[in-house]
Ligand SMILES: Nc1ncnc2c1ncn2[C@@H]1O[C@H](COP(=O)(O)OP(=O)(O)OP(=O)(O)O)[C@@H](O)[C@H]1O
């Protein structure tokens with residue numbers, strides 16, 4: 097839990113810093129679009145492109161009030177994945193999509209995926225330069241992280257370019273020892289470089305922001321939360337190769 101919220105607010109932080117950012121909703125449930133663009137259910141999007149790559153990319157890109165921040169909603173073709181194709185079937189189309197995004201002049205394409213390493217999520221990861229893993233800070237959830245990282249190592253055989261940036265602890269509940277304890281346990285379990293120093297607190301602010309279809313930074317009392325995402329962005333910037341064409345995926 098918390099993946100889409102991290103995607104939206106991190107993308108917003110990059111965009112505010114002047115990085116021309118495209119946030120892509122690759123979750124067939126379409127929650128980025130749902131929370132940021134009211135009409136997104138009616139718009140063509142990522143899954144429409146996968147179904148028919150002849151669709152011009154410009155038709156999928158939704159601008160926001162911030163000039164450097166645009167979105168691609170999940171789209172109408174969300175049942176496309178059910179149509180099958182094995183592991184890797186969509187990689188060529190995803191790569192064509194990403195090439196188109198670069199050609200449109202975006203500096204960063206951040207893709208919010210559904211959980212897991214299979215299906216379209218796996219293909220997105222196999223087509224990406226980098227991945228970060230938002231992980232809810234609770235005891236059961238963190239137990240699955242080592243397995244997930246192992247699975248990512250297997251995907252790196254197919255895509256050696258993939259850089260695993262690390263895990264971002266999210267929904268950390270300071271007044272709940274099970275939650276803070278889970279954060280500490282994960283930091284003990286993994287090498288320090290694999291867990292971002294910035295961690296996202298559980299805060300009603302995020303629910304309020306998503307109910308209004310906004311990144312948290314634009315709320316009047318959102319400056320502190322925005323600051324946490326700015327720190328996360330700074331950590332990511334130091335980890336990414338400064339060679340452009342960067343694509344970050346969320347799980
Ligand atoms: N740090 C947080 N503090 C409080 N509420 C949060 C936080 N992060 C997310 N939420 C809330 O939890 C719910 C689920 O969050 P989100 O959609 O980001 O999770 P997700 O991992 O993308 O879920 P899904 O698996 O459905 O894609 C939303 O209502 C969101 O507003």
Ligand SMILES: [Mg+2]
Pocket residue numbers: 099100101123127208209
């Ligand atoms: Mg989500």
